[in-house]
Amino acid sequence: MTPGSPIAAAPRVINVGLPLFVEALAGAGAAVVHVDWRPPAGGDPRLAALLARLDDAEESAGAPGEPR
Amino acid sequence: MTIGEANREALRRVQASTARLTGVALARDVVPGAGDHVVLHAGPPITWERMCGPQRGAVIGACLFEGWAKSADDAIGLAASGALGFDPCHHHRAVGPMAGIVTPSMAVFVVENAAFGTVAHATIHMGLGRVLRMGAYDESVLEKLDFMNRRLAPLLDAAIRRAGGVDLKSTSAQALGMGDEVHNRNKAATALLIRALAPHVAAAGGPDVERAFDFMTTNESFYLPLSMAAAKAALDAAASIAGSTMVTAMARNGTDVGIRVSGTGDRWFTAPAPRVRGVYFPGFGPDDANPDMGDSAITETAGLGAFAMAAAPAIVQFVGGSADLALQTTLDMYEITLGEHEAYKIPALDFRGTPVGIDVRKVVETGITPAINTGIAHKEPGVGQIGAGLTNMAMECFVQAVEYLGGGLRELGGGLRPPSETFPQQQDAPAKPALERGP
Structure with a gap:
């Protein structure tokens, strides 16, 4: 391991999703930020596809130069 | 559009x-x-x-x-x-x-x-x-x-x-x-x-x-x-805008609950009315309660009621819960709304506007359903009010709306116009304004 490389530093962790990992890392003294994220539509692939279609429609038909 | x-x-x-x-x-x-x-x-x-x-x-x-x-x-x-x-x-x-x-x-x-x-x-x-x-x-x-x-x-x-x-x-x-x-x-x-x-x-x-x-x-x-x-008059002004996924009405009749969405006009998306988590008057309890009922959720639809609950922590003495619940309820509603109200402000949130404009897509995506402060009626006719409490709209209403809107896009080859185009919610013969009536 090279001194000064990122891997040598104390880990700073961003946890996405399950809070279980946050508790384990925090318990071990690691700096951790939790992002409360869940799969869209509770993981239902059919509804997620419908939502994506509605989002795609919004994106694809925006006026030229409209902020994305 | x-x-x-x-x-x-x-x-x-x-x-x-x-x-x-x-x-x-x-x-x-x-x-x-x-x-x-x-x-x-x-x-x-x-x-x-x-x-x-x-x-x-x-x-x-x-x-x-x-x-x-x-x-x-x-x-x-x-x-x-x-x-x-x-x-x-x-x-x-x-x-x-x-x-x-x-x-x-x-x-x-x-x-x-x-x-x-x-x-x-x-x-x-x-x-x-x-x-x-x-x-x-x-x-x-x-x-x-x-x-x-x-x-x-x-x-x-x-x-x-x-x-x-x-x-x-x-x-x-x-x-x-x-x-x-x-x-x-x-x-x-x-x-x-x-x-x-x-x-x-x-x-x-x-x-x-x-x-x-x-x-x-x-x-x-x-x-x-x-x-x-006041909420109804504001939301009717926002009804029937082709393509909009914003909710313009949430209402319950004690048997079903339903929502209307701007882009789908007069159509209702309905589901069975949920129970209310409540505080009961002496002598009554959950077994006596009728499921959720009333048009008063039009206030939540307009960014008031449970959506503005952080402004009214003392309400938990009436509907149950803690002051923290009142705050958290409002914070959750920001996750499913399009904006913050420019006139209705919450002092405890440093005068942040209340969450307003429920987007059916955000409800389905996040799994967070609109919260509602409500009264509780006895399930039998002739008795009256027996308590008050909190409930949430049924997710099924919002799923149906997303299916309808998404299905419409598919049917129209990916175009943006949903199946229903225009709806005359406020285009019938205008009612005579009160101030123009005779003496």
């Missing part, structure tokens, strides 16, 4: 809406379609056969009040015979709390949204306990109905006209700064309204002034129908 543009326009109309109380009139004179043997009710469409106990009780009371029946059994027979025309208040520029029954001889407040030319109506609030909107119909209820609609209403109309109307948007905004969320807590708003009208009620004079003041000052929810009508 993209979905984003459509939603920005829908939200802009809600934000720019005004709400002015201009008078009180009989429903038959101002509510479109409120005629003989027509019974308007809360929530999405429903038949007598599927109607819940308290809504049936309110129909019985309305039939007795109108003189259409001489007894409860007469009224039940009349309803079962098909002689009554049932239709949602929402289809007639009106909203009704709990059972939400409106019949032609009932007086309604007239609230005008001059910015967009919409108008909405709601009946006078009767108070707590044994009241018509909770399904009670005994002699005390009928006597109070007679006073409200035949004596109080003309006095209030005269006072409101003399005052030149009352700005309800300003009143609601002030009340949020005084601890109300103007759905289940209306203490400040009611006081502000009475302060605005008191000199004019006194000036109008007559034998009913003392009872009028007693009626208004002992009913801390007197303002609720005005909050509801």
Whole structure:
């Protein structure tokens, strides 16, 4: 391991999703930020596809130069 | 127009809406379609056969009040015979709390949204306990109905006209700064309204002034129908914008709950009415409770009620929970809304605007359903209110809306216009404004 490389530093962790990992890392003294994220539509692939279609429609038909 | 543009326009109309109380009139004179043997009710469409106990009780009371029946059994027979025309208040520029029954001889407040030319109506609030909107119909209820609609209403109309109307948007905004969320807590708003009208009620004079003041000052929810009508007038202005995924109505009839979405016009997306998590009056409990009921969730749809609960922590003494719950409920609602209200601010959040403009896509995506502060009616007709509490709209309504909107895009080859194009929610013959009526 090279001194000064990122891997040598104390880990700073961003946890996405399950809070279980946050508790384990925090318990071990690691700096951790939790992002409360869940799969869209509770993981239902059919509804997620419908939502994506509605989002795609919004994106694809925006006026030229409209902020994305 | 993209979905984003459509939603920005829908939200802009809600934000720019005004709400002015201009008078009180009989429903038959101002509510479109409120005629003989027509019974308007809360929530999405429903038949007598599927109607819940308290809504049936309110129909019985309305039939007795109108003189259409001489007894409860007469009224039940009349309803079962098909002689009554049932239709949602929402289809007639009106909203009704709990059972939400409106019949032609009932007086309604007239609230005008001059910015967009919409108008909405709601009946006078009767108070707590044994009241018509909770399904009670005994002699005390009928006597109070007679006073409200035949004596109080003309006095209030005269006072409101003399005052030149009352700005309800300003009143609601002030009340949020005084601890109300103007759905289940209306203490400040009611006081502000009475302060605005008191000199004019006194000036109008007559034998009913003392009872009028007693009626208004002992009913801390007197303002609720005005909050509801103001919300309805604003959201009707945002209805029927092709492509918009913003909710324009949430309503419950005690059997079903339903939502309407701007881009799908008059269509209802419905599901079974959920239970309410509540605080009960002494002697009652969850087994006595009817599922969720009433058009009053129009306040949440407009960014008030449970959506503004962080402004009203004291409400948890009435609906249950903790002050932290009140704060967290509002914070959660930011996850499913398109914007923050420019007029309705929450002091405890450093005057952040309330979450407003529910997006059906965000509800389905996050799994967070709109929260609602509500009353609880006894499940049997003739009893009345037994508590108050919190509930959430059924996810199924929002899933159906996303399926409909997404399916429409597929059917149209990926275009942006949903299957239903335009809907004339406020394009029928305009009701006569209260202030233009003759003396």
